[in-house]
Amino acid sequence: MQSKSHIVVAGGGLVGLLLACVCKQSQSSCATVTVIEREFPLSSEAILDTRATALSADSRQRLHSWGLWAGLESSTAAITDIHVSRYRRFGSALLSAKEQQLDALGYVVENSAMMSSWLDLARSLEIDIRTGVTIDAMTDTGEYPSLSLSDGSNISASLLVVADGARSRLRQSLNMKTLAREASQYAIACNVAVSEAVEGRAFERFTEEGPIAFLPLPNSINGQAVYNVIWCAHQTTVDQLMPMSDSALLAAMQETFGWRVGRLLACGARGSWPLASVEATEVTRHRCVLMGNAAHTLHPVAGQGFNLSVRDISALATVLQDFDFERDDSRELSERLRNFSHSVESDRIVTQSATTALASVFDTPSPAIDVGSPLALSALDITPPLRRRVAQLGMGVR
Ligand SMILES: Cc1cc2nc3c(=O)[nH]c(=O)nc-3n(C[C@H](O)[C@H](O)[C@H](O)COP(=O)(O)OP(=O)(O)OC[C@H]3O[C@@H](n4cnc5c(N)ncnc54)[C@H](O)[C@@H]3O)c2cc1C
Known part of the structure; x- marks a missing residue:
């Protein structure tokens, strides 16, 4: 035909x-x-197995203008500040929405919520969807x-x-x-339930192999807050982490990330991606x-x-x-x-x-540009214009 x-x-x-x-x-x-x-369209997933995306304020605005934001809001967590630190180094920085006179620096949305929202709209617009x-x-x-x-x-x-x-x-x-x-790195993504969440706070921690990010999710499980974790590391490390039991993976993650959100209690299904560009x-x-x-x-x-x-x-x-x-x-x-x-x-x-x-900062064992160095982090913490620029980049402002 x-x-x-x-x-x-x-x-x-x-x-x-x-x-x-x-x-x-x-x-x-x-x-x-x-x-x-x-x-086939995504079926609903268990809370610990969802994937999520951090949307910029600019994306939120565009989705709003297309009539898609209202349906997503209940599946969204606003990021009101971002804590930046480096593994085994002193120094940290806090980027805050308040300082930028904004409601949020970004929004974490579950991918399944976006897909079902897009599907509903596509059907109502009589788009021919062949799955x-x-x-x-x-x-x-x-x-x-x-x-x-x-x-x-x-x-x-x-x-x-x-x-x-x-x-x-x-x-x-x-x-x-x-x-x-x-790809010189891989990313592992999974959701993790924690004992002490900081409301609205995302974390980015730089290690020599790449960053580990904790993004707050809107849902909780048994009263415990859940974060979407993206852990970037070299292939050999990821090859070791992927087959680990949940408890061994959580212990390795806790050692790398620290105790900023208390104890890491449970993790959902994990996936890994080669980070080729x-x-x-x-x-x-x-x-x-x-x-x-x-x-x-x-x-x-x-x-x-x-x-x-x-x-x-x-x-x-x-x-x-x-x-x-x-x-x-x-x-x-x-x-x-x-x-x-x-x-x-x-x-x-x-x-x-x-x-x-x-x-590319993390491609070599001894990075030439040390973005996560105490000096860089201190500069970020004490220099409002620099902090504003970094926050703007994250918000999709070019
Ligand atoms: C770990 C991770 C975290 C991320 N976090 C963020 C974030 O926080 N913020 C952000 O902005 N971006 C993020 N991204 C990037 C974001 O996920 C991608 O930009 C986005 O998913 C790209 O979507 P896509 O539809 O182009 O591609 P895909 O999601 O790959 O979709 C392609 C589709 O095409 C279909 N397809 C392929 N071949 C065929 C075929 N032959 N016939 C029919 N169908 C076919 C596939 O089934 C698939 O559904 C992240 C990416 C990763 C890996």
């Missing part, structure tokens, strides 16, 4: 599905939108990009949005070049655009990957807003995609290089 949709989004992850909703919602013409996703269907190949049919799917059907698009993740097969099929940085050197082709991890996969050290994608989505929706998909003028669409590419370029370069610079 052959079908056609004005916008086909390949990959219904956090970015692809959100983009489908925002484009459909902001389109002045009645464009048809289809999302192809090989997984459990894998994109097998991209076929070149001349004017329109066309995909062959695992259910035996084909779909072509006026605009193909490639959002199939960091190892994007479609990006490879389109032969779009990337700058890739091999990938940056597409071109993001648009004839009737195609790369989005999300397919366009840029960032080290999670600064929690910027999804936040950057939210700004990209906003920019793409703006350039497509009054494009007439019925008339479908190919030259006009190319011009609009070029405008999109220019409008996001500097944001992508700045965010990618700032994140890579921070991540």
Whole structure:
């Protein structure tokens, strides 16, 4: 069976599905939108097994303007301050929202809450969501990009949005070049119940192998607060940590992180990711655009990957807003995609290089730039303009 949709989004992850909703919602013409996703929608997870994302104040504002924030608020924890320290060194710094005259420096949201919120909106907007269907190949049919799917059907698009993740097969099929940085670190993520939470406080602790971050989650379990922990370390360390029993992992984590939130009591399912960074050197082709991890996969050290994608989505929706998909003028669409590419370029370069610079500090056993040194931390603690700048970066202000 052959079908056609004005916008086909390949990959219904956090970015692809959100983009489908925002484009459909902001389109002045009645464009048809289809999302192809090989997984089934997320089922609800146990509290200790949820994944979470730290959203910047800028992302919150954009989600609010798209009508998506109200539904997320109960699954969100505001970060009112961030405690920064270094393993086995004196000195620490506290970045606070109050000092910046803000309600919060960022917001931790459960990924499952975002997915179900995006899905509800997608259904109400009558977006065609095809789950459990894998994109097998991209076929070149001349004017329109066309995909062959695992259910035996084909779909072509006026605009193909490639959002199939960091190892994007479609990006490879389109032969779009990337700058890739091999992973020298891995991240372990899991949720941890603790005995003494500090309300609204996130923690970032630098070790010689990478940072360990504790992000407050909105839920508690048996009355104990829960944090989402992202622990970046070299592969050999991660290979040792991953098969450990829960109690051995918690003991190792406690030794590295210390007692800032009391005893670490229990942990949920853990996952690990290689922290390779990938940056597409071109993001648009004839009737195609790369989005999300397919366009840029960032080290999670600064929690910027999804936040950057939210700004990209906003920019793409703006350039497509009054494009007439019925008339479908190919030259006009190319011009609009070029405008999109220019409008996001500097944001992508700045965010990618700032994140890579921070991540590369930990690539060698003796880091040349000691961001977590007592001196740097003291400077951060006593210099309000510097503190403001660091807080602004975290809030998505360029
Ligand atoms: C440990 C960790 C912590 C992070 N924390 C933060 C944070 O705090 N703040 C922040 O801003 N960012 C954070 N990020 C980054 C953020 O998670 C990513 O930017 C975001 O998830 C990218 O989403 P995506 O939809 O582009 O990619 P993905 O989530 O990879 O989605 C791609 C989708 O495409 C589907 N797909 C792939 N191939 C096919 C195919 N052939 N056919 C059909 N479907 C296909 C997949 O099933 C998947 O659902 C973090 C990342 C990690 C690893």
